Amino acid sequence: MAETALAGDGARASDAPPPGSPRSWPAVPRRALTLSGAEARLPDTIAEFQQTLRRFALEVLRPTGIRLDRMTPEQVIAADSPYWDVRRQYLDLGINLETLAGMEPAERALMFSIVFEELGYGDAGLAISMGAALLPQYISAKFGNQALLQRFPDTLIGCWGITEPDHGSDTLDPSASAARPGGQYGRPNCVATFGADKIVLNGQKSAWVSNGTIAKVCILYCAADTGAGPDPHRGCVLVLPLDLDGISRGKPLDKLGQRALNQGEIYFDNVEVPLQYVLAGPEDYARAVYCIHSEANSLMGSVFTGLAHAAYDLALDYAHERRQGGAPIIRHQSVQTRLFHMYRKVEMARALTRRVLAFNGTEPMPALQAGMAAKISCTQIAFEVTSDALQIFGGNGLTREYPLEKMLRDARASMIEDGCNEILAIKGGTYLMDHERLHTDGD
Ligand SMILES: Cc1cc2nc3c(=O)[nH]c(=O)nc-3n(C[C@H](O)[C@H](O)[C@H](O)COP(=O)(O)OP(=O)(O)OC[C@H]3O[C@@H](n4cnc5c(N)ncnc54)[C@H](O)[C@@H]3O)c2cc1C
Incomplete structure (x- = not known):
């Protein structure tokens, strides 16, 4: 019989165990996980960058996110706010379009997944701020619009204007x-x-x-009026500078979670926009929305996998330190079980998001339903895991001395x-329908 490559297969007791053979394991096997759980070995460059990102998450994003959480929305964006220092340090990491463009699609998808997960591990609000900041330029690159890319360097802070008051x-x-x-x-609020x-x-x-x-x-969605009145279902997407005449901003929003993330209104009063700022006209609107939502939903999956993992890690540490009834609380079975369910949910969130980003990042056309599955699953898991982590911290979890109550608020948003x-x-359910089959059946 031909020798097989399976570790240990056919080996006699006296043979030296091949690498990976169970005979080379400790007598009581126990395997430590990697920075991102049960992750197969990453390419060296990505693994190294992940370490850098983890340090950035723990030393910069997490403490600064906690400080910003306690500030007013005005203080968060004041000239002396630590937000600006985070932004500078983030840009120094070199996460830019040029670096991403130099990667193969599969490597880029993995890199994206890890970058946003690590940013979310540090602080979800800051992770979203950095992600939204790149969106106009990133989508311009996806559309191959070189003029917009040259006009707006990727170091400029970007935003995504979709939601309207009504x-x-x-x-x-x-x-x-x-x-x-x-x-x-009804009537759209923003009309081009x-x-x-x-x-x-x-x-x-x-x-x-x-x-x-x-x-x-x-990067702005608005209803398009091409002569027959505004039609919200045939809109357009513009990438435009926010210093044009007639643009003004609202007050920074005060809210429950992700308080490090600045949010606020943008007003347009007879703003004249040259046609060169149109990324997608009415004929391309549905394509543009599909593309942008596929990207954004998938990255939400990564950020909130990171947040869930951070809450799990904090709870695991605390469970080793906190003693109750004469034992570290991790000795209590109910705490072990809770931690195990948290662990398995984080693994599921990561596995799904990595898979969705790999599919959407390497196929000629992404699957929006897959992005939606990642977004819904990972945000739901982040909420459940942060809530469970807070439970493990007991009363301490409710206090502002520990970061759990903030993480739960961030996840809720x-x-x-x-x-x-x-x-x-x-x-998402509508994307599962096979219209051709329904028509054939006469439905
Ligand atoms: C942290 C954060 C960051 C955000 N960032 C951005 C951003 O960068 N740009 C931007 O433009 N917006 C942003 N948003 C806005 C976000 O996309 C909207 O809040 C979201 O789409 C919901 O809209 P709404 O708040 O108006 O709720 P509504 O649409 O008023 O919904 C209220 C409730 O009604 C339910 N509902 C509404 N319609 C239906 C329906 N057809 N069927 C069943 N139930 C329904 C909803 O599920 C919800 O429970 C952000 C929001 C948050 C919280």
Whole structure:
């Protein structure tokens, strides 16, 4: 019989065990995990960068996120705020379009997954701020729009203007597939009126725009009026500078979680926008929304996997230190079981997100339903795991002396952010339908 490569297969007791053979393990086997759990060996460059990112998460993002959480929204963005130092240090890490463009698609997808997970491990609000900051330029690159890329360097802070005061969930649903049957969208708040050589923008985006009051460039969704009145289902996507005449900002938003993340309104009053800032006109609107949401939903999966992992790690440490009833609480079976369920959920979140990013990042066309599955699963898991971690901290978890109550608030926001999870599931369900089959059956 031919020798097989399986470790230990066919070996006699006297043979030296081949590498990986159970005979080379300790008598009581126990295997430590890696920085990201049961992760197969990463390429060396990515593994090294992950270590750098983990240090950045623990030494810079986590402590600064806690400081920013306790500040007013105005203090968070004041000239002397530690936010700006984080932003500088983040840019020094070299996470930019040039580096990403130099990678093979599969490597880039893995790198993205790890970068955003590690940022989320440090602080979810800051991770979202850094991600939103790159979105206009990243999507311009996806569309191959060199003029926009040259106009807006990726060091400029960007934002994503979607939600409007009268339109939250429904702005994420341009095909109206999640809408109540017979429901009417009503009047859009932000309208781009197309002329021969320019667009005139009027209206506003809601206070939820991440980086809304500090961004220099925006990737903006708006209803398009090409002569027959504004049509919310045939909108357009612009990438525009936020210093054009007629643009003003609201007050930074005060909210429950992700308080390090600046948010606020953007107002447009007869803003004249040259046509060169159109990334996707009405004919490309559905494609652009599909592309942007596929990217954004998947990255939300990474950030909130990172947050869940951080909460799990903190709870695991605490369970070894805190003694009750004469023993470290990890000796109590209920605590071990809770920790185990937290661990397995973090592994599931990571496995799903890595898989979705790998698929969406290497296929010619991404699957939005896969991005939605990652976003919903990982934000739900982040909420459950941060809540369980707080339970392990007992009363201490409720105090501001420990970071758990903040992490729980950060996770709670994620179930609304980037589309409420309920809406994403309704829309996701429509992507599972095979319309051709339904038509053939006469449905
Ligand atoms: C931390 C954070 C960051 C964000 N960042 C940005 C950003 O960068 N840019 C931006 O533009 N926006 C951003 N948002 C806004 C976010 O996308 C919206 O809050 C979200 O889409 C929900 O809209 P809404 O808050 O208006 O809720 P609504 O749409 O008013 O929904 C309220 C409730 O009604 C339910 N509901 C609504 N419609 C339906 C339906 N058809 N079927 C069933 N239930 C329904 C929802 O599930 C929800 O429970 C952010 C939000 C958060 C929390």
